[in-house]
Amino acid sequence: MLFRRLNWNIVGWFRIVSTISSLVIALGLGSMIYHGFQGGQGFQPAHMLRLGLSFTGGTDIAVKFTRPTTADQVKNALAGLGLSEESVTTAGSDGTGFVIQTQTAFANDSAPMWNALNTVAPVDRAASSITAVGPSLGREYLIRALWALIIALGIQFLYIAFRFGWNYIFGLVTVIALVRDAAMMIGIYALADRRADDAFLAAVLTVIGYSVMDTIVILDRIRENTKLMAGSPYDVIVNESIKQTMTRSFNTLATVVITLVALLALGGASLKNFAFALLVGIVSGGYHSIFFSAPLVLYFRKRQLEAAMKRRREGLGADRTTTTRSRSESTALQSRGGVPREDIVAARRERRQKAKTARTVAPAAPVRYRKKRNDVAGGVAVEDVETGEIEAIDPLDAQNAGLHEAAFEQGHEEIKLNLDEFDEPAVQRDAGEEEKKP
Amino acid sequence: MSWNNLKTPFKALVIIAVVALSIWSILPIAQKIHLGLDLQGGSRLLLQLYPTEEVPRITTQVQAQTREVIDRRINGLGVAEPSISNVGTDRILVELPNVKNPDEAERVLKEVAVLAYKIVPPDVAQKATAALTVIANPSLPAKDRAAAEAYVANGAYDASGPVVYSGKDLKAAQAGFDTSGQPNVLFQTKDPSRFGKLTTANIGKLLGIFLDHRFVEAPQIQGAIFDSGEIHGTFTEEQTVTLANELNAGALPVTTKIIEKETIGPTLGKIDLVQSLRASMLGLGLVLLFMIVVYRLPGLLADAALAIYVLIMMAVLALSHATLTLPGIAGFVLSIGMAVDANVLIFERIKEELWNGKSMRAAVRVGFQRAFSAVFDSHFTTIVGAGVLYMLGTGTVKGFAFTLFWGTVVSLFTAVFITRFFVDALVDNDVLTTPELYGIKQSEVGIFAKAGT
Numbered sequence: 001m002l003f004r005r006l007n008w009n010i011v012g013w014f015r016i017v018s019t020i021s022s023l024v025i026a027l028g029l030g031s032m033i034y035h036g037f038q039g040g041q042g043f044q045p046a047h048m049l050r051l052g053l054s055f056t057g058g059t060d061i062a063v064k065f066t067r068p069t070t071a072d073q074v075k076n077a078l079a080g081l082g083l084s085e086e087s088v089t090t091a092g093s094d095g096t097g098f099v100i101q102t103q104t105a106f107a108n109d110s111a112p113m114w115n116a117l118n119t120v121a122p123v124d125r126a127a128s129s130i131t132a133v134g135p136s137l138g139r140e141y142l143i144r145a146l147w148a149l150i151i152a153l154g155i156q157f158l159y160i161a162f163r164f165g166w167n168y169i170f171g172l173v174t175v176i177a178l179v180r181d182a183a184m185m186i187g188i189y190a191l192a193d194r195r196a197d198d199a200f201l202a203a204v205l206t207v208i209g210y211s212v213m214d215t216i217v218i219l220d221r222i223r224e225n226t227k228l229m230a231g232s233p234y235d236v237i238v239n240e241s242i243k244q245t246m247t248r249s250f251n252t253l254a255t256v257v258i259t260l261v262a263l264l265a266l267g268g269a270s271l272k273n274f275a276f277a278l279l280v281g282i283v284s285g286g287y288h289s290i291f292f293s294a295p296l297v298l299y300f301r302k303r304q305l306e307a308a309m310k311r312r313r314e315g316l317g318a319d320r321t322t323t324t325r326s327r328s329e330s331t332a333l334q335s336r337g338g339v340p341r342e343d344i345v346a347a348r349r350e351r352r353q354k355a356k357t358a359r360t361v362a363p364a365a366p367v368r369y370r371k372k373r374n375d376v377a378g379g380v381a382v383e384d385v386e387t388g389e390i391e392a393i394d395p396l397d398a399q400n401a402g403l404h405e406a407a408f409e410q411g412h413e414e415i416k417l418n419l420d421e422f423d424e425p426a427v428q429r430d431a432g433e434e435e436k437k438p
Numbered sequence: 439m440s441w442n443n444l445k446t447p448f449k450a451l452v453i454i455a456v457v458a459l460s461i462w463s464i465l466p467i468a469q470k471i472h473l474g475l476d477l478q479g480g481s482r483l484l485l486q487l488y489p490t491e492e493v494p495r496i497t498t499q500v501q502a503q504t505r506e507v508i509d510r511r512i513n514g515l516g517v518a519e520p521s522i523s524n525v526g527t528d529r530i531l532v533e534l535p536n537v538k539n540p541d542e543a544e545r546v547l548k549e550v551a552v553l554a555y556k557i558v559p560p561d562v563a564q565k566a567t568a569a570l571t572v573i574a575n576p577s578l579p580a581k582d583r584a585a586a587e588a589y590v591a592n593g594a595y596d597a598s599g600p601v602v603y604s605g606k607d608l609k610a611a612q613a614g615f616d617t618s619g620q621p622n623v624l625f626q627t628k629d630p631s632r633f634g635k636l637t638t639a640n641i642g643k644l645l646g647i648f649l650d651h652r653f654v655e656a657p658q659i660q661g662a663i664f665d666s667g668e669i670h671g672t673f674t675e676e677q678t679v680t681l682a683n684e685l686n687a688g689a690l691p692v693t694t695k696i697i698e699k700e701t702i703g704p705t706l707g708k709i710d711l712v713q714s715l716r717a718s719m720l721g722l723g724l725v726l727l728f729m730i731v732v733y734r735l736p737g738l739l740a741d742a743a744l745a746i747y748v749l750i751m752m753a754v755l756a757l758s759h760a761t762l763t764l765p766g767i768a769g770f771v772l773s774i775g776m777a778v779d780a781n782v783l784i785f786e787r788i789k790e791e792l793w794n795g796k797s798m799r800a801a802v803r804v805g806f807q808r809a810f811s812a813v814f815d816s817h818f819t820t821i822v823g824a825g826v827l828y829m830l831g832t833g834t835v836k837g838f839a840f841t842l843f844w845g846t847v848v849s850l851f852t853a854v855f856i857t858r859f860f861v862d863a864l865v866d867n868d869v870l871t872t873p874e875l876y877g878i879k880q881s882e883v884g885i886f887a888k889a890g891t
Contacts, residue, residue, distance in 0.1 A: 054832060062706065064703075064706070080580060106699075107695075107696050107697055107698055107699045108548065108695050108696045108697070109544075109696075110541075110544070110699070110701075111541060114541070124703070124705075125540075125703055126479070126703040126704050126705045126706070127703050127705040127706050127709075128703050128706065129700075129701060129702040129703055129706050130699065130700070130701050131699065131700045131701075132698065132699045132700075133697070133698050133699075134486075134695075134696075134697035134698065136697070137484075137486075137697045137698055141832045144830050144831075144832065145830070145832075147830055148826050148827060148829075148830035148831065151826050151830070152822055152823055152826040152827075155822045155826070156819060156822060159818065159819065159822070163815070198831065198832050198834070198835045199765065199835065199838075201827070201831070201835065202765070202827055202831065202835045202838050202839065205823035205824075205826060205827050206772070206820070206823050206824070206842065208819075208823060209819035209820040209821075209822055209823040209824075210816075210819070210820070212815075212819045213812075213815045213816035213818075213819045213820070216812070216815045216819075217783070217812045217815065217816075220811065220812065220815075244790065247786055247789075248782060248783060248786040248787075251732060251782045251786065252779045252782045252783070252816075254728060255725050255728060255729075255775045255776075255778045255779060255782060256772070256775035256776065256779070257775075258721060258724045258725055258728060258775065259721035259722075259724070259725060259771050259772060259774055259775035260721075260772070260775070261721075262717050262718070262720040262721030262724060262771070263714075263717045263718075263721065263768060263771055265717070265720070266713060266714075266716050266717035266720055267713055267714055267717040267768070268709070268710045268713045268714060268764070270710075270764060270765075271713075271714055271717065271764060271767075271768055274765070274768055274838075275768070278772070
C-alpha cells in the first residue's frame with residue numbers, strides 16, 4: 001500500500017471528516033441526555049451513562065443450572081429478594097445459563113441469592129460465578145477512577161506540552177483529538193446502552209495514550225516537512241505529511257485491531273466487553289489522527305492568519321497599540337502561507353549548514369543545475385537534470401550553493417544576511433512571492 | 439580489538455543470556471505461572487473492618503490482630519494456597535484459590551464468633567426454640583420463617599438478661615458427639631471457679647447459649663459445672679467443627695463485613711482460560727502473519743523478536759510472582775499488538791528512506807534512528823495510562839495494567855534492540871541486500887528521492 005502516491009487531497013475532506021465525528025459525538029451526547037431524563041424524576045446526570053457494578057455497587061451473577069429453565073422462572077424466584085434494577089439474560093443456548101445483574105449488593109451475604117436460585121433448579125456452583133461490590137465501595141472506586149482519568153490526562157498534557165511546547169497549535173490539536181476519542185467512546189457506549197465499568201476505564205486510558213502517540217507521529221512529520229518543504233504552501237505540506245505517514249498509521253492500527261478482533265471473536269463475555277471498548281476507541285483514534293488532527297492544524301493556522309490580518313487592518317486604522325512588529329509579522333505570516341518564521345529560519349540555517357559542509361567536505365562535486373526559466377518569481381528557477389523538475393531555489397541557497405550567476409541574472413544582489421538577527425522584510429518579500437507560485 | 443569489533447558478539451551474548459534466563463525461569467510452566475482466581479476458580483474477598491464499642495478505632499495493630507485470627511480460621515478450612523493481605527489500614531484482602539466451599543469460607547471471615555451465656559427467661563426460651571423449628575421447616579410460608587429468623591438472630595438475645603460468661607473465657611473447644619450421636623462442641627473453661635459459682639447460683643434456671651447474638655440453645659442448669667461443658671443445638675457435624683475452630687482461633691477483635699466479592703467456579707474459570715488462550719493464540723498468529731506479508735524478511739525478523747518478547751513476558755510473570763488473570767491476558771494480547779507497532783514505525787521509516795534513494799545500509803541505520811522518537815512516544819504514552827491504572831485501578835483491572843505496563847517496557851527492548859540486531863546482522867552479512875526482501879520493488883527505490891525532500 002503506497003498511500004503517498006495517491007492523489008488524495010485529504011485536507012480538503014476536513015469538513016466531511018469533522019462532521020462525521022461530530023455527528024457521532026452529538027448522537028452519543030443526545031442519547032446521554034435522553035438517558036438522563038429516563039426514570040421519571042426529571043434530568044439526572046447520574047443516569048446519563050450506565051455505570052458498571054464496580055462503580056455503582058451491585059451484584060453480577062453468572063449462574064449455571066443443572067437442568068434447563070427459563071428467564072421468567074429465574075425472575076420469579078428472585079422476586080422475593082427485593083432486588084433493585086435487576087435484569088436476567090440468558091447465556092448460552094441450552095437454557096441452563098443465565099446472567100443476573102442487580103444494583104443490590106450481595107457482597108456480605110450471598111446465601112439468600114443462591115437459596116432463591118436453588119428453588120428454580122439445582123445450581124452448579126462450580127460453573128457459576130458471583131461478583132459483588134458494596135455500594136459505598138462502588139462510589140469510592142468511581143472517585144478513584146475519575147482521579148485516574150485526571151492524573152493520566154494531566155501527565156499526557158504535560159508530555160504534549162514537552163513535545164510541542166514551542167507550538168501551541170500542535171498541542172491544542174493533540175488535546176482536541178484526545179478529547180474527541182474519549183468522547184467517541186463514551187458516546188458509543190451511551191448509544192449502545194452498555195455499562196461503563198472498570199474495564200471501560202482501562203480502555204479509555206489505553207486509548208488516550210494511543211491517540212496521543214498517533215497524533216504526535218503525524219504532527220512530527222508536519223514539523224519535519226515544514227523544514228524540508230519550506231517553500232511549499234502549508235496545505236501541501238500537511239497533505240504530504242498525512243500521505244507519508246498513512247501506511248504507518250494503517251499498519252499500526254491493523255496490528256492492534258487484529259488482536260482486538262481475535263479477543264472479540266473468541267474471548268469470554270468479559271473480554272468481549274473490554275475488546276469492544278478498545279476497538280471503538282482505537283479505530284476512532286486512527287480516524288482522528290489521520291483525517292482530523294493534521295487538517296485541523298491547517299485550520300488553526302488559517303485562523304491564526306485571519307486574526308493576524310484583521311489585527312493588521314485594524315492596526316493600520318485607528319488602533320495604534322498594535323506594534324509594528326506584530327503588524328509586520330501578520331503580513332509575513334500571511335504571505336508565507338502560514339509557515340511560521342521560526343521554521344523558515346530553522347530550515348534556512350539547516351540548509352546553509354548542509355551547503356557549508358557539502359562545500360567543505362566534497363568541493364569537487366559541482367551542483368549540476370541549469371537555468372530554465374526566469375519567471376519563477378522570488379527564487380532562482382532551476383531544473384533538476386535528473387528529473388526535469390523545475391524548482392525555485394531560495395536566492396540565499398543559490399548563493400550558498402554557488403549559483404551566484406543564476407541569482408545575479410535574475411537581478412538578485414548578493415545578500416549578506418545575519419541570520420541570527422532575522423531580517424523581517426526580506427522574508428516578507430521572498431515568501432510572499434513564493435505563494436503566488438502555482 | 440576495538441569496541442566496534444566486539445559490539446556484535448556482545449549484543450548476541452546479551453540476547454542469548456536473556457532468552458536462556460527467560461526459559462530457565464518459566465519452566466515448568468504449570469508451576470511458575472500462577473493463574474489468577476478468575477482462571478482457576480476461587481474466591482477473592484475484601485473485608486472492611488468496622489470499629490466496635492470495645493475497639494473504637496481501627497489501627498494497624500487491630501488490622502494485624504484481625505489478620506492473625508483470619509489466618510488461623512482459614513487454615514482451619516484447609517484451603518491450599520490462601521493469600522491474606524492488608525489493604526489500606528482498615529481492609530483485608532483474602533484470596534482463596536480453589537476453595538471447595540466458598541460459602542463456608544465467607545461465613546468464617548465475618549463471623550465474630552462471640553459465644554455468650556445469658557440467663558434466659560422461660561418464655562423467651564420457649565419462643566426461641568419454637569422459632570428454630572419454624573426455620574427448620576421449609577414448607578411454612580416465607581414470611582413466618584423470616585419473623586422466626588429475626589427472633590432467633592437478635593430478638594431472644596435482646597430479651598434476655600446480661601452476659602454472664604463469654605467465649606473469651608473458654609480455654610479450648612473440640613468438636614465431638616454426644617451420647618445419642620448428635621454432633622456437639624465440648625469446651626473447657628479458663629476459670630473453673632467462676633463458671634462453677636455462676637452455675638451454682640442459677641441451678642434450675644435456663645442458661646442460654648448465644649453465638650454472635652444468635653440463639654443456639656437454652657439448657658436447664660442441672661448442677662454446678664466447673665471446668666468443662668458442651669454445646670449442642672441443631673448442628674451438623676461440619677458446623678461443630680467450624681464452631682470449635684472459631685472458638686479456638688479466637689474471636690475477631692472487630693466487626694467485619696465483606697464489601698467486595700468475586701467467587702468463580704473452577705469449571706467456569708477453566709472455560710475462560712481456554713477461551714482467552716485460544717483468542718490470544720489467534721491474535722498472535724494473525725499479527726505474525728501480518729508482519730511477514732507486509733514486511734517480508736524484516737517482518738520475519740520482527741516475528742522472531744516477538745517470540746522472544748512472549749518468552750520474556752512470561753518470565754516477568756513468573757519472576758514477579760504475579761498471577762495471570764483474565765484482564766491480564768487481555769493486556770498481554772494488546773501489548774503484542776503494540777510491540778509490533780514499534781517495528782511497523784521503524785520498517786515504514788526504512789522503506790521511506792529506501793524510496794528516498796538511500797542505500798540499504800544507510801536506510802536501515804537512519805530508519806532506526808529517525809523512528810526512535812515516535813517509538814518512544816508510543817511507549818511513553820501507553821506506559822502513562824498503564825501506570826496510572828496500576829496505581830489507582832481496582833481489583834481485576836490491576837492485572838491488565840500490570841501486563842500492559844511490563845509488555846510496553848519489554849517491547850521497547852525487543853522491538854528496538856533485538857530486531858535491530860537481527861536486521862543489522864543480515865545487512866552486514868549481505869543477506870538483506872535487495873529491497874524486494876523488504877516488500878518494495880527495485881523500481882520503486884528512489885521514487886521519492888526528489889518529491890519529498
